[in-house]
Amino acid sequence: MIRSGVTGQRLAALFLLGCLLFNYPLLSLFTGRGEIFGIPVLYAYVFAAWALFIGLMALAVEKRGD
């Protein structure tokens, strides 16, 4: 494995970001009523954040060496 220090650091930072995204208190912002395109905000938020997180990880891992 090509161990690029930058990639490792980006992933570690992403981990911290993920801990924030999927925990109290950010989660509590979306627990109320309300819908986006008919989808409850909590469900929409969690899956959107999840998709974003995966996308960022893909970016961090695949874009190496710059």
Next chain:
Amino acid sequence: MLIAEDEPSIVLSLEFLLQGAGYEVTTARDGTAALRMAESTRPDLIVLDIMLPLLDGFEVCRQIRANALLGHTRILMLTARGHQRAVEKSLTLGADAYMTKPFSTRELVLIINELLSSPAA
């Protein structure tokens, strides 16, 4: 016979010695004068000091050897420095003999007599 030497007292001693041995002697105090004198007087022998003003003894020796008119001229080099390379250089340039200062006067006269009695190369 030509004496090319810049130290006056040595010239004086050489003049005295060679005239006493029956040679006709002219003197030159520097390299260019020595060459000029050699060409004009065509001496049988030159006593040539290496350290001459204006033109050094090696150069004088080389030019004399290059001059066909002076083919018969014997050259006796005098050196004050014990350098082996000076000796070698003078011999390769065509000098017939060399002596290191200070020299023995008797030996000097002997060598000159010998040089002049042997046929030219």
Next chain:
Amino acid sequence: MLTGATIVLVSFAYVGLLFAIAYYGDKRADAGRSIIANPYIYVLSLAVYCTSWTFYGSVGRAATSGIGFLPIYLGPTLMAALWWYVMLKIIRISKANRITSIADFIASRYGKSQMLGGLVTIILVIGIVPYISLQLKAISTSFSIILKYPEVVMPDKAGAALFLGDNTFYIAMLLAAFTILFGTRHLDATERHEGLVAAIAFESVVKLLAFIAVGLFVTFGMYNGFGDIFTRAAEVPQLYALLMLGDASGSYTTWASFTFLSMMAIMFLPRQFQVTVVENVNERHLNKAIWLFPLYLFAINIFVLPIALGGLMHFQGGSVDADTFVLTLPIAQQQPILALFVFIGGLSAATGMVIVETIALSTMVCNDLIMPVLLRLKALRLNEKIDLSGLFLAIRRGAIVFILVLGYLYFYFAGEAYALVSIGLISFSAVAQFAPAIIGGIFWKSGTRTGAICGLSAGFLVWLYTLLLPSFAKSGWLPITFLSEGIFGLDLLRPQQLFGLSGLDDISHCLFWSMLANIGCYVGISLLQKPSAAEHSQANLFVDALKQSSTSGSRFWRGIASVDDLVALLGRFLGPKRAREAFTLYARSRGEKTIKALVADADLVHYTESLLAGAIGSASARAMVASVVDEEPLGIDEVMTIIDEASQVLAYSRQLEQKSHELEAATNELRDANHRLQELDRLKDDFISTVTHELRTPLTSIRAFSEILSDNPQLDTGQREKFLGIIIKESERLTRLINQVLDLSKIESGNAEWHSSEIDMREVLDDSVTAVSQLFSEQNIALETSAPSVVPPIVADRDRLMQVMLNLLSNAAKFCERQDGRVIVRLTQEQDALRIDVIDNGIGISPGDQEVIFDKFRQVGDTLTQKPMGSGLGLAITREIISHFGGKLWVTSSPGAGSTFSFTLPLRSGSKFQVPSSRSK
């Protein structure tokens, strides 16, 4: 129509297909063309994480707690971001040390401890067997349900006959057979199963497609998309509550602890360790897995809530178990093909988990539990048996059957009880107990064996007391008072409100207390202890795994062994043929032709041990190797020394680089110095040569005239006088020269005598001019002086200053114009010095020569052919004297325009001549 025969046939066909894939995978692996050597297969094999608990259970959980099922998948997603550091390290360590299971990993880290390996295995069997039985239940339930197609009927809760009268038992035995066929065909040194991984990856595709198919069917077939389902659900108050996270702070705690538990589970569940670490072909595959595996989890979860809501709205009144919605919704909608596909998907999820988990567990049970005991039992005389490989396979196969029977029994007795339903998280909590020992083990060198044993035991006991036993109580196997009153009726010891801690759900409660006990014991005891030599060396191998290019344990071994013993030992466990093959391979890699040529050195012993470790675990391998070789135990000091040396190698190489730079610089300096020395040498040669010349010239005259006088007694008096005069003059010249040389060398070496006194420079000037006036008038040179009327006195050696002045004046006279020569001597006072200029109108000196004329014998021109004028020492001596008094001597001149020699003498300031001792002279 979906008949029982069709279902059984399709099931068997599917299992047959898996079998074919696995067989093909093994074939390809044997041929060296692996089909699993790509990151996508690797990612799919990791998806063994998603069991029937995911396939059926997520919907069930979502039906009661909304999005509460998600932390189980968010945890691994987060953890994947840290795999770059953590998992890579674990994979490297495992490959370097041929680690084949999680028990092996922990045992190996803490000094190859058999006791730790056994402890880990026991914890895992207790923690994981119920989890396996959960899969059996899923298969059994889904089978019963689909058999009733097109009716939706929940399976009969009344127990069937044990073993032979029960479908589930046959399922368990079928799974055992499949596991044995692919997990233990032979005893391998790496314990890798390529065919099996290929089959697991295929199963992951099937279960994902099946689940998404149901999701699409429910969302877009039964309803008009996500919005429709959610809008309709929102109309039902109980359902709407599922769309929000509970507002009590407790639910956030639950969320966080589930996330943490699943983060640990994704790494330390035996099946995850097996596929992620042991079956890993290339550590580069981990890169893709970091984001592709979370993507898989994302995909398999997106329809969970819609299916749950759809099921809840479709089957109102709770007649149908939410855990079965995935299957019962297609049945209720009369979709036989979809139902069958879902059944196969669920079968895939369950079988994949059971097979991999069982293989991993059986390896541990065999290597870390049974073999160490058997090998110790002297009565069995196992030490004398030639070939143990058959026995090993038998034990493995027995262990597989044993584990599946255990799982079946647990299923049979737990049935629908609470103990089975919540077992997923209970297993996760058990596995999380390994986190301190493993994560601490790979990042912290000071963790010790005792610390790990105590931490694990403490955490496990707390888990047992606060989670497993309560689940038994809730299932009615223990008096329920155990929960409400605690053990011995002590309130503080109520298992789910330990020490009065309340307000947490049971999982978070257990997690808190078990981690507190676990980490507390591990860290505390580790810090109180000094690790043994074996622990220390292993700690370094593990913690520094990424730093060392090749991890070699052989550095830590010393002793005497014989090749025959090692071959025989390996043969006993792998079979003689495979053992010889392995050694031949090793011999070739060492450039030897035969095993006979090998030397039983530390490397060979290490090689043997690592091969054995692949087969029987590192702890047993260590014990076995120790039994056949004569080992010299390494003391802790020696191990420390070796480790220090290793860590110093890096520092050394850095130092070495620096040293080589320094060396290069030194070489350059030396070269320069050599150049200078050569230059000095040349100067010395020139000096000697010049001195020789200078001595020979007067000697020549003296000798010549002496001989003339001696040979010619008849000379007249006039000539006689003249020749004698020359001899005297040349002798004087010789004497002067010798004096000057001596003088210069004395000054240069600092041995000269200085007689300093206060002097008036004007007087010195006048005296010197008087001294040379005769010479100047003889040569017709005009000499002028100019000086202020008064100058301050200076302290110097009067005779030396006279010498300087005479030198400069005679020098000037020498180079003056022959006719109309003129020399001016000028004394002036500067700010804190006196300055004397001696100006002539001679030929001048070219700029290039102006500096060299002060060198000894350095007169202008080539020393070999040009005759120096005078001794050539005068200016050198003059400069030495002036600099001795703290002054400066220099010349300004241009060819044809005469020269000016100038020097200064300081008026005060600490010059050497003011030193009292020199004054006393």
